[in-house]
Amino acid sequence: MPTLHIINTSPNMRTALQSCLRVMHEDDGIIFIEDAVISVKKDTPIAELIKEKILTGKCFFLKPDLEARGIKEESMTQGIKLVDYNGFVKLTIEFYRTQTWS
Amino acid sequence: MELEITKDGFLINKEDWTKEIAEKIATEEGIILTEQHWEIIFFIQEYYAEYSLTPIMRILGKAISKKLDENKGKSRYLYSLFPEVPIKQAARIAGLPKPPSCI
Amino acid sequence: MEQKTCLFINRRSPYGSTHASEALDMAFALSAFEHRVSLIFMDDGVLQLMRDQQTETIGMKNMSPSFKAWEDYEIQHLYVEQASLETRGMQASDLLLDVEIIDSQQLAKVIQSHQFIFNN
């Protein structure tokens, strides 16, 4: 029964993402919201860190938070998935439980 | 000497507590302390000293059942001694802080 | 009443913020109200279980004795992540309780065996 991990802080400031990756199961998903959306940028150390997760197709980003921060599609790592609030709700149903990391 | 108490009548410094003060507070609560009361009062004082906690009713009852006597942990027994709100009244008489209202 | 399995993941150091102590209040309450609650300590959260906490000089209530009441509150398990201890130069003997020390893979399994996760 996979978990949806919700990351809400920037991986450049906090260790939430690193801790999450350490204890997550391979079937789990991650959604990056709020300040965590900076993790979307391609060719960065963070992009490298989440590379495998992206390959499984279970890396999601909250689009309104990307837009708010002016992050353009062409600067994003390929393979990530964008969702709006409706999509976010659907993910929390698709996955069995959620775990928030700050 | 004027005792320092909170607006709810709980002792501010638990070092101020004496058996006489306990009796005075009990009178205010309309309770005359018997040996049975003292047993519970000492129990929650010891509990607080060990865990820095005044547990909620169900947990206290269980702890009393385990450590004192099965029947004494029953809420009927505790209510017979402290008829309003056992935890709150017993804590006040024992000179402990007001238990967290949340739980 | 349907009982749920609830897991608290404690990642914050005590005293620097209120996370540790208020999270414990919530965990104890959910457990006292019949849910099946376990606690995991990882990252700086392992500091919550450090022995010999002396809080008089910072003027805050010492929260560490309360952990010892975990059995009274029917907390199911207390887990500590090995890697988090190592990173902080700590070992089992630094802790005030006998806890289950588990590695990161085991921790992932523990998460999977719970319905609701609370992060603090």
Place this chain on the structure above:
Amino acid sequence: MKFTIIVNNAPYLSQSSDTACKFAQALLEQGHELVQVFFYFDGVLNALDNSEPPQDDRDVIENWSKLAEENELDLIICSSAALRRGVSDKLAVGFKSDSLGRFSKAVTLSDRVISFGT
């Protein structure tokens, strides 16, 4: 699906309360049930009455109040977290102060419990 949402952060300093409110709105629009929104830690500050944000920015507290009114929601602030922070007498529309016991009941009834913030 039955949801319980936990809001752990105060309004404004963090985005969490905004996100939680938008999430709540979306799930209600999809026809799901929101059993309870529970405010804990500094999240209880979301219930402060009389906040007056600048006119040209969003009003976080009012957004919650509106959502509660339109959907007859329970916005519950934890009474002991609130007491500690001086949030007691007058609460914003839709908010009620109650115990962790009330929250525990919501957990019982829910299929999903989702935390925002901390």
